[in-house]
Amino acid sequence: MTDTDIDSVASEPMRNPAPVLFAVAIFTSAALVFVVQPMVTKLVLPMLGGSPSVWNTSMVFFQTALLAGYAYAHALQRLKAVRSQLAIHLALLLLAGLFLPLKISGLLGEPNPAAPIGWLLATLTLSVGAPFAVLSATAPLLQAWYARVRAGHADGQNPYVLYAASNLGSFLALLAYPVVIEPLMSLSGQRASWSGGYATFMLLIVALAWLVWRRRLDDAVASEPGALPASPAIPWREKAVLVLLAAGPSSMMLGVTAHLSTDVASAPFLWVIPLALYLLTFVIAFQNKPIIPLPITLMIAAAVGIVCIAFTASRSGNWAMMFGLHLSAFFFLALMCHQRLAARRPAPDRLTEFYLLMSLGGVVGGAFTALLAPVIFRTVLEYPLVLVLVGLARPSSRTPIRKWEVYTFVAAVLICLAPIVLKGVFDANWDLAWAWSRNVNVSMEQTTQLILMFAMIAAFMIRDRMPAYVIISALIAIVTLSIGRGYDWALTERSFFGVMRVADQTDDRLGGSVHVLMHGTTLHGAQPRDPAFACKPTLYYAPATPIGQVTQAVQSRAWGIRIGVVGQGSGAMAGYKRAEDRLTFFEIDPMVDRLSRDPKWFSFINGCAKQNGPGGTIDTVLGDARLSLVKQPAGTYDLLLIDAFSSDSVPTHLLTEEAIAGYLRLLKPTGVVILHLSNRNLDITGPAEAAARALKAPHLHQIYFEDQNAPDMAEASTEVLILSPTEEGLAEFTADRRWENLPDPKVRPWTDDYVNLFGSLWRHLKAQWEQP
Template identity: 30%
Template structure:
């Protein structure tokens, strides 16, 4: 029976954490690929775990036979309603984060709640049958199963399997798990019938402070996980890898804390926490100056040290079997509280991601408080207190210096925008910055407005000028930025911007002059560019001469805009000789193989404009143009016709909505 217990716990945890990235990735095509999708998904899944633990707590007074019978009925119902879909029209009426939550809840909510109970419920049943201590190492075993799922998804399953195939395989594995669970429950029922009495024991009272400490520790570790994921995804593409690895680190610290002997409060662990706090705050201010690998490594190291401190403290106060369910509920509630704070609360009250450094300071403060309650010398207590005060004071000073040039900072579900006024060589320059990437700027004296990525030497400027040689043009642009491309329009031209983030439009309209001063007819549509284009096709809108894709927020890749299905929409929206123009400048991802495959798939030519510059007013940029318009190609000056076959290998099949991975294209 021990083997069956182990197998069920491992498989259940594996399925729980395999379905998370599958369904969360599926949401990206609906909500624009923002990094906050991952935080919203994490909030939903942690809420399901809390509901599962509450269910265990509520049935604890039932006899074991009744607990088993009830669980069997609920499992059958949950399996029957798995993968139910909700209408997109219903989701469109909700705020983005709640659209994600509702979509996930309808598809997977009931079965996810039931699966989340497996480890704790089996621990409870084991204790009832054998009157033994709580096997907390099973909780570590459950986290190990989750860890395997998380690590295999980005490196194996995402690369080699389509989403539909993964969902089908997951459901088959679910049926296997349910079969094993029913077999185990039958064995347990038989074992119970041979005992004279197996009734739940009365729980012992636990003090409120104990529960509060559990919730606080769990909330801080969860909040640090969510805020770390946000910080990573500001400048690194929000692919499952950047969501999975931090969560894997989080699980590893649970495994270490609940499986290995408790060692908390040592000189080495205290020193590590001091280092992590300082390093995390420095990364908050200076992280964008480092490479993607360096950022990722440092953020995850800080996460590991701080969450391990929290989880070791949790293991130290873990109760006996009588209060076990309360303990797990406190952990789950704290986890939900942390992810809710990061996903919903923090974007409302903070324009900057201040929850990250504040969480680091809170973890250090709590650890310092607990440590100073022990029998340590007053000099050691004073030393740690001085460190805390120094770090806090330094953070305040750095934050003031960091934001002193900000005109406005806006943060919402889709990310963080900052408008800065900088004085360079006696010239005041206003910049729009998304994360750390410049999305357009304007000289405040009104001179040379068309600068940055869009000056006259870039591929986009040359392409538009070539198109305009034949008369007024009608183009669509996915991604607004500061609205700099509006200046490329001439009288009688029509330019339609598709912008996902309403805050971008507000900032471009109020703080920059490009939209207001353009000679062209300008229209800005708020929503996901791909969905808006599909809607225009269904309404038989006038066909466009060109579509520009310039929606890569802070080096983030909205992969749903670069799939075969998306490109089919673009070609339907344009005239037969239409031109697709793409801004592919990126510090971390090489998009050339993706574009080469798509050009072959649609039998189009590729032109590359790779402009390098050291001038502050003319940023280097890389533009690709895809078209079958031979007249346009011959008219384009100083372009490179791409040999697409150079970029083709076994890992570069054309992306589809069902199957695409950024992993093979990461620049090392």
């Protein structure tokens, strides 16, 4: 609410408690609606391997449920009596309360990893659909009721300011989840607290109903001359504009999340930050006097938007700078759209229809990014596409076009074509390209960005000419996407679980061509194509790394061993398989299994592994590893490698005390489990070591630093923790000075009921700051 509204409320708190009660109820409902989103998503994550796509798909569900709630609110307004509306809403709140406390419904069984989206949407609907939809209807309902209850008062003329209060509650609740709620409360505690908050909110609605009944506001409002006069219907063209203005920021919110987690850098809370900024733009846009006026927004959005487009295909530069650039661009472009949306809001009697259209736009944008784009695009192409398209929301000057603007536009177009021409020249003359890179010491990507800098300046200069600005933006996007990639991708494929690429690198010391499997910025295996080097595991799995050390040591104990590997990657662990060994991969993504078994890309499984002995073929069990491993018989494995903790996505449910206890259950008495804990952003070693201590399991730790003299793709620095049910299982490693006992990490072990990712991030950052 604005200062004027607050002063109005403060002047009569005892005489008229309605404004305060409405504000508190709206704030509470908004907080409940948004704190439940990360909570429920966290509950369902273990069923789908902790994939980041779970969040984007869940967001589509929440947006759709929000649309259903807004449609119900709009329909309820057809009843003339506020008292009747309150009674119906209270009854539905009571019915929805039957779904509490929150839990994930098991009616649909386990998800099919080949088609998880339908299962996820249906499971969320059964689990939380009813209470979320009814709660989400509260904000527009209360604003509509407020407009009627306060008809004739100054604050009643603009109930839309309560939407800012609603989004402020959402914003604070969302930020509080990873920083306060998750670190301090178990999941069961969170569920119970949310159910208590739901009950408290119901009491607030009861209080509002009592106020209406006591004061008989229906009769009073009907007699007031200022009571919501009917306004003209919203034209269909205007409805389409409202939907599109809402769709752009919604699509960008999910697009920037997917882009940052796939193409720029790994970060554990990517799903929180864009959503929080998205809500903050609503808070600003729906204020009576926004703290960032629209002209300022338009100027900043034009600058950061065009720069962001130029860097969408870039992998170079400081990742923190890229992180800040993309989030800044998203914030100001979303704010621009939402301020343009707020400026078009209709009269208060059309309030629920306005929110219904806005919610429809949110669903359209979210569904495009989370559901449609992964099907039609092999990479995260939807993000730069939407960055360009939201430029259409810019107002265009109606003043006569000046000559300098025409010259600037033509110059910008020619500048955008220059990198394409230069690349064509270099492709046709490799000697010239080599001389350029040697003498100028600038890559083609850097050259492109330097040239396009002048096009960006030109676009900013004519930003008030919307069509010209959008055309230049599109040209810059096309050029950077076609040239800016820093790898020679031989293959790009996309599934629900992410974008997988096979890069064809050259390393003369490994015989020339090397195929590298990448997911986002994380390497999942590399294999030289030269037969002389092809069957030696590389990167994290190289013989000199801790994973290689343990594998070879356990193999030396017996003629044939049983190996289990969680996380298939390129199948590099199959390079260790002897004819007498048995090897089973546990992998959630069918696409990864297919790529690793195709000799065109990787031949560790179908080529290097010895498969003619008793061990037979190498099996892959598809599905979440926790769900799959629990079905395995106890005492089965000599070696179990848990290798699913990439920096792009940390499936925390694989590092809980219960999970580690399950791994130990599967081992033979002297078996060994390897936890691969290499991570660029989180301290996941502390919680894993704390869980080992809680289980009283013998364990050892090693950090291996790659040999700087080795070929580029031969080794990778690796951190692991190994555990065994008995001291005998780790006997030879205890005598090896490369392995050590860690001091007590003084952290709480993760459990299926408690995970503190924010604490892991903080410990990692603190350790980096303390390094000399």
